[in-house]
Amino acid sequence: MSSVLDVVLSSAFLAAVLRIATPYLLAAFGGLVAERAGISNIALEGQMLSAACTGALVAGYSGSVALGAVSGVAVATLLGVLLAALRLELGADAIIAGIGLNLLASGGTAYAVYSLLDDKGGTSGLKSGSLPSITLPGVENVPVLGDALSGQNLVTWLAFLAAPFVAWLFYRTRFGFHLRAVGEMPDAAESVGIAVRRVQYTGLALSGALAGLAGVFLSMGYVSFFVRDMTAGRGFIALAAVFLGGLRPWGVFLAALGFGAAEALAVQLGTLDVPPQLVSTIPYVMTLVALALYAWRRKRRGRAVPAAASL
């Protein structure tokens, strides 16, 4: 047991939590913004994947990591807008359209990589580079935390800044008020002169952009190449964090961080004498427990979450 404690208190563990939580945090905030705008974005996974693929390809061909990252985020943003358009213009079910986008991303990225690189596995043959790591001067002198923080990727810092940003956006800006109003009751929002569609389009674009940043991190920060379907279900775990966090920015922050911690724990405990099958279930068991807890809490409160948020 003491060895478990040693692991959890080590700076290596904390650093791993920050790394692993980064894509969860960004994608979860993406999911949160969409959910509060009244359109469930279950295409987070596909948006991440498209961004990861585009980022690595553009960076590899242009030689510019920054351009790659920007294009990745842009593609994911467009997919967010596309989802909104399918829902708002054609009246498609957001869930089904989202599934469609996920399939499109999975097949489309594999096809793009194959037609450009003649490689069906990924872009590991293309040198694309990574986004820079950031070490704040002096931070490495702080015990434990210093080691964990220094040398983290730029996107990891952005992921943690996304929490106060989204909280500020929701509760301190005009757009945030409009977004929440639209999500809760679009008719009422419209009756007081809010441009419902415009708000929803903007919300979904922002949602896609955040998911895109998560994807770019995977292929240009975590590792420096794209592999077919490399998101490996992270978008769906992020979606679970959205609901577990009670659709509130700091709740979602804690939930995503919790998933990161659970997975980091599974990784760090993996070499100890614990059955691997058991260890690898930790994040999933946590997801189920958390969702059950969420449902129970909601039932007890007897109050529904925003009307449109029906998953």
Next chain:
Amino acid sequence: MRYGRSAAVVVTVTGMLALTACGGSGADDSGASSSGKPRIKLVLNGGLGDKSFFDSAYAGLKKAEKDLGYDLKVVELGSDRTKWEPGFEDAASADDYDILAAGTFDVTDYIGKLAPEFPDKKFWVFDAPVDYSGKNGACSNKCENVYSVTFKQNEGGYLAGFLAEKLVAAKALKGAESLKKVGVMGGVKIPLIEDFVVGFKSGFQAAGGKNADVLVQYVGGDKPFGDPAKGKEISTAMYGQGAALVWPVAGLSGLGTFESAVSAKRYAFGVDSDQYQTLTDQAQKNTVVTSILKNVGNALYKAAQDDQKDTLKYGTVSTVGLAEDAVGYVNDDHFKELVPEKIRTELQEAADKVRSGSVTVPSAL
């Protein structure tokens, strides 16, 4: 509105499905042979581009096409399991092949069922045997038209473990001289992957190492053989726990290991194919001491040769390992640069002992 909505759904979904269908499958070489050459159809329950297993099989058959005058056609069924059974049925019932080749444990049931239905066709199964006993519903004709070939990956694991301990004990790895531990990162805990691990541990002990110094961990999760980010995280943890080198046996997840080896300034072994060759980044290449080869392609090429001479033994399993050069390690200049001559000789001797049968490596199968 109502009509518009369902129409939109239909359009969206069918559009997506059509697109994924384009991305997910496709034949490499179309058109049946009119030249009378024997036609091989390689049906993959996955896709090419894995840089190891399926790519190796493809390369071997491609060579057979070039050197031995076969016609080769490839069908990729993708990673969606629900498409495998109908995919194999379609592939087998089409009359555009003479030999159907497929691999991994997952296909044995399908082939066992299809082979008796198409007695005029030949089937090759690699990396797992069909159930020749015919007791469990499959192989009602005792699969007399099926040739299976399996690999002694435990012998490859043995050499990896032996080399790892020798390198660590001799403090031969620059920058990792103080470390005693080594790591093996498997994809999932299944018998086939365990076979690598069991072999590794046995080799590590044979060279004088302690079992406790071998860290073993599995990627698991949604894409155990396709999640390099998680592979990197696990490798980083192993290096952090004092592993001088890590051997990934996890397909594309293993690509993460080489990246973490660079940042940790440690070492790694490759698996299945020569990963010093497949990696492009020089810093990552430098971390690869050697690769433990499982030469699926060679075994298929040999099957193609034997089949031409009518000496391929249908209705049986052949198990190939070091002695047949189906398993081995890369002995290139980079290897010679990193590994002292004494250790290279000892490794060679260990391999000879396994080859001659004087050492038997335990197996998980």
